[in-house]
Amino acid sequence: MVSQNEMIPVRIKFSKTGNLMYISHLDLARTMQRIIVRSGIDIWYSEGFNPQPKIVFAVPLPVGVESKCEYMDIRINSYMSNDEIAKRISDNFPEEMKLISVYTPDKKFKNIAYIDYTISLVSPKITSETANSILELFKGECIITKKTKSGEKEVNISDHVKKLEADFDGEKITLHAILSADSEKYLNPEHFIEGIRQNIGILNSNTTDEYYTILRNNMLMENLEIFE
């Protein structure tokens, strides 16, 4: 019996864009297990009643959000080069899923403090003033009502917005937002949108002429350096 510590850790970075944003985290986890199994990678299985290939993901991605920076960690029982792992996984990915890199990790997922997003807002109600109103909104208090297990709760989400920029190109607003991602203060980008919806009065419908898109660009550490 080999102990868990003797396993070789491997980090896999991939993107989840396009229609893949509609695949939930749970479904992604199951899909990844099967990808690794059919890749023939000698992955370490959890022990116990119902052994499963053990995969650990960095901050789970909400449904409807695209990402260029998803990470998962596995442990393998016997050595295989990162290039070989990359090739095998890539061959077994569904078409829209893209492998970015495979490497031996030197940082832990708990070092992730922020996530950097690009958010686009499209609405007929957007005017040249809207971008400024959004920036102003998050300079002060932005309270939203959050549903939790123990009922509804009012939260000031401005505290979790580290940095925010807004551009208006005459049609849509593009926001660059750095939001909190550590487990204590994690801000779901959907809640950030909720703040805009409740206070700015746009995005109340979801139609072909009023919608928004959210893209994760990078995960960041406390010092705002890119996490790898």
Add this chain to the structure above:
Amino acid sequence: MQKNISTILKSVSKPGRYTGGEYGQIVKDKSKIKARVAFCFPDTYEIGMSNLGGKILYGALNEMKDVWCERVYAPWPDMEEKMRESNIPLFALESKDDVKDFDIVAFSMQYELCYTTTVNMIDLAGLPIYARDRDENAPILLGGGPCAYNAEPIADFFDIFSIGEGEEALPELLSLYIKMKDDGTYNKKDFLREASHLKGFYVPSLYDVEYNESGTIKSFEPKYPDVPKRVVKRVVEDLNTSYFPTKPVMPYIETVHDRIMLETFRGCIRGCRFCQAGMVFRPVREKSAEVLNRQAQEIYKNTGYNEISLTSLSISDYSCLHEATDMLLDWTNEKKINLSLPSLRADSFTKELMQKVSSVRSSGLTFAPEAGTQRLRDAINKNLYEKDLLNAVRLAFEGGKSLVKLYFMNGLPTETYEDIEGIGALAKTVVDEYYNTPNRPRKPFTVTVSVSCFVPKPHTPFQWEPQDSLESLRHKQMFLAEKITDKKIHYNWHEATVSRLEAVFSKGDRRLSRAIALAQSKGMKFDAWDEYFDYHKWMEVFEECGIDPDFYANRTIGYDEILPWDVIDIGVSKEFMIRENKKAHESKTTPNCKEQCSGCGANKLGKELTWCPKMK
């Protein structure tokens, strides 16, 4: 188009149903394709993706170089609403192209309660629902699946039906289509006429049906001499060499059967008199253990699934079961793959078998005695004895199982209240057996008794039988509830109104199409789903159409009457059906096909690879 779909997906439940793009999906270059097939399943993605027949046909059609077959499932009402709002017609998952622009639109119909959903999908595609209203440019609508054995209630919506097993028949139909397109002879009318000459295809518009004043059928005749009087179902002769998909599409979202499904054999030796599958899939044809094992290894490599399910109508009757499970366990254990054997018969349940199957996860076992007394079990030809059941549950208890499920039916022909009491009594003996098993598991113990309502099905010895009335079925359900007093027995029963509607459509004729069309226009769909089934509304629809549901569901039919499904020849003779029906009323059993051939007639379909010739 893509953009529009993507936007509406943000506001619907389970968007993963509509994205396509799964690993294993087949995408082809449209410019090299001569015929495009939209393979539609009139239920949700999760259910449709679990259907083995669908996987086989998707693969078999895509094996053809100039054919591209794509998948379509019924959008859930929230998605349908968004689609209709945004003028997005029904689209195929792979290309997102409109279904109405395909060459062939095929529907796989597994149960009668999918008819409104089927018609709704035709409507959502932007096509006229009646075949006669669709012009030359509209696709050919092809129906198939078990419902095609009596396609009459939906005959007016379809151009053609595939009868029986489709993996060899459908490519033949597509070849004819492509040939006629290529040589410029194609028009819909001529194509359908030609197709009626292929084996296993039924073109309903080529038949005239006349009715007697009493409502029964007076005549059912082909319009032209070259159109076959009866359409013989198709069977695949050799399961070892026939196509079987080894690289299925891998769903992202969880489906009902999200595992490797390996077909072991077709047909059933048993001949239970209520069972349509047991009749229409005759004769029995098996796959060898070697082929099965090879397919299992290939599918595992292509999917990464961690469970293998051996499918059949009655797995313990598979003559290579021990050989096959040994070969599989040889490598599946090491790879942490579970093996499951659904449809186990209680009389062949052994300790060895139980230890082989995935015992780790489930703590329960299911058996289907179907009836509560030996007399009624004999009448339905179940050929199962109480001692076999008790033996099986004892083995299960000794093996650590503590949850037993028993399936029964109410309203079977010849049933009396004594038989219903027998259900409670049989369940009680199972409870006693548990407490009499010294090394029983000390886990929560229950016996679940699940009672459905008998639905007389076409092409069975019970096809002439009436369904019990709604009042009688309900009375019997309550009667049994009073008889079951043991707290260890959990009793549940099926809603009788659902079974009644099933009976109407199972034995229905062409006149029912207007009821289905009216129901669809009133927004009815997903009848198999509790939240959408509305019996009251259905009764209103029948009344509005002047249709008497009793005529279809609750009438005893004479042996000499022309049946709506007589046009379909499943290979089993009417004489055999009549013999079996008479024996049921005398509570006499018929031996299974392995013991003795009873001369049903299906042996002529299977050639030398069936069980049948060995019995000669």
